[in-house]
Amino acid sequence: MNRRQFIPDTVWVWGDDGWMIPLRREVDPERWERLCDSDEAIVTQVDDGACDMGVQPTSSSSAPSVMREMIDALDVGTGMRVLEIGTGTGYNAALLGEIVGSENVTTVEVDAQIADHARHALKGAGFPVTVITGDGITGYPENAPYDRIIVTASVRDVPYAWVRQSTAGGRILMPWGSDLYPGGVLLALTVRADGTAEGRFTRAVAFMRLREQRPKHVPWRDDVREGDYLQRVSRVFPREVFETASDARFALGARLPGVTDGRTRNPDGSHTLRLSDYETGSWAACTPGSGEHLVWQHGPRRLWDELERSYEWWLDSGKPGPARFGLTVTPAGQRIWLDSPDDPIA
Numbered sequence: 001m002n003r004r005q006f007i008p009d010t011v012w013v014w015g016d017d018g019w020m021i022p023l024r025r026e027v028d029p030e031r032w033e034r035l036c037d038s039d040e041a042i043v044t045q046v047d048d049g050a051c052d053m054g055v056q057p058t059s060s061s062s063a064p065s066v067m068r069e070m071i072d073a074l075d076v077g078t079g080m081r082v083l084e085i086g087t088g089t090g091y092n093a094a095l096l097g098e099i100v101g102s103e104n105v106t107t108v109e110v111d112a113q114i115a116d117h118a119r120h121a122l123k124g125a126g127f128p129v130t131v132i133t134g135d136g137i138t139g140y141p142e143n144a145p146y147d148r149i150i151v152t153a154s155v156r157d158v159p160y161a162w163v164r165q166s167t168a169g170g171r172i173l174m175p176w177g178s179d180l181y182p183g184g185v186l187l188a189l190t191v192r193a194d195g196t197a198e199g200r201f202t203r204a205v206a207f208m209r210l211r212e213q214r215p216k217h218v219p220w221r222d223d224v225r226e227g228d229y230l231q232r233v234s235r236v237f238p239r240e241v242f243e244t245a246s247d248a249r250f251a252l253g254a255r256l257p258g259v260t261d262g263r264t265r266n267p268d269g270s271h272t273l274r275l276s277d278y279e280t281g282s283w284a285a286c287t288p289g290s291g292e293h294l295v296w297q298h299g300p301r302r303l304w305d306e307l308e309r310s311y312e313w314w315l316d317s318g319k320p321g322p323a324r325f326g327l328t329v330t331p332a333g334q335r336i337w338l339d340s341p342d343d344p345i346a
């Protein structure tokens with residue numbers, strides 16, 4: 001089977017100006033084919049369906065080596081019933097169909113146009129898997145129970161529906177990410193007979209977020225307009241928290257649900273680092289200086305205080321990376337722990 005059979009004629013590549021621009025097969029067939037045959041992720045939709053230019057990739061065919069690694073981690077075998085959340089092009093569903101039999105694969109895609117493309121491509125390639133247009137957060141109870149569930153978009157809040165629709169001993173594999181760490185770290189949960197699921201994180205991967213669980217920011221202009229803030233000097237400046245995919249960022253993201261970050265550039269070239277919590281409208285801003293770091297905080301959540309406390313906890317815990325953390329899902333929700341399920345972190 002060839003990935004080309006699943007890739008739409010228009011894909012998206014980064015232009016020089018920071019926008020994503022379309023690459024059309026009929027205009028540059030060689031580049032399109034090179035991309036299909038490469039081990040790169042291929043962006044197939046931007047901004048939930050923009051036509052000319054885009055900022056944010058919203059659907060893609062993942063890098064083939066990452067798909068292989070995830071299918072290995074899923075530990076899937078002939079005849080198992082599998083649910084995939086995030087159909088995208090349909091290529092991964094076809095790979096699953098090759099292993100378990102197409103009649104055992106159900107795949108759910110939230111975007112109707114993408115789902116139609118995948119349905120057509122899967123049929124054309126001879127894989128009659130069931131493609132459902134819908135929100136994968138509710139799973140697909142009609143074909144449950146599943147021996148395996150694989151999610152190909154990053155998840156912040158693991159829905160209990162996936163546990164409920166799994167067999168005892170089943171496995172649920174997903175990239176899990178927080179709002180501070182949106183890309184994700186692979187997480188494999190084992191479903192137990194008591195109706196809970198538990199597992200550990202392994203390694204960082206880069207996936208787009210489930211549509212309904214995307215981070216939401218407090219608009220940055222609000223701090224200036226409202227002028228209602230407390231000012232102080234920061235105890236610490238946790239530089240590693242603001243580095244992409246650092247261990248500190250993962251740990252703090254797990255401890256501070258709902259907290260997003262960003263940075264704005266000041267006229268003198270320095271950057272102000274910003275945290276926000278959309279639910280409560282709280283925000284914090286810090287401009288690192290050579291000596292003191294000034295902090296402003298607004299709202300019921302004192303986000304910089306929370307960040308400082310969590311950072312100190314991470315240092316005291318020996319700077320743990322994702323592999324020391326795990327997650328348990330019960331009907332009451334998800335719980336993240338460090339080293340042992342008896343030590344929840346928040």
Ligand SMILES: C[S@@+](CC[C@H](N)C(=O)[O-])C[C@H]1O[C@@H](n2cnc3c(N)ncnc32)[C@H](O)[C@@H]1O
Nearest residue numbers: 059061086087088089092109110136152210211
């Ligand atoms: C990285 S792509 C999936 C790649 C795909 N498995 C493949 O082989 O091409 C992630 C997909 O998840 C879809 N998605 C996002 N939120 C979703 C949701 N709540 N339910 C189902 N699909 C969702 C996106 O529209 C996107 O097509």
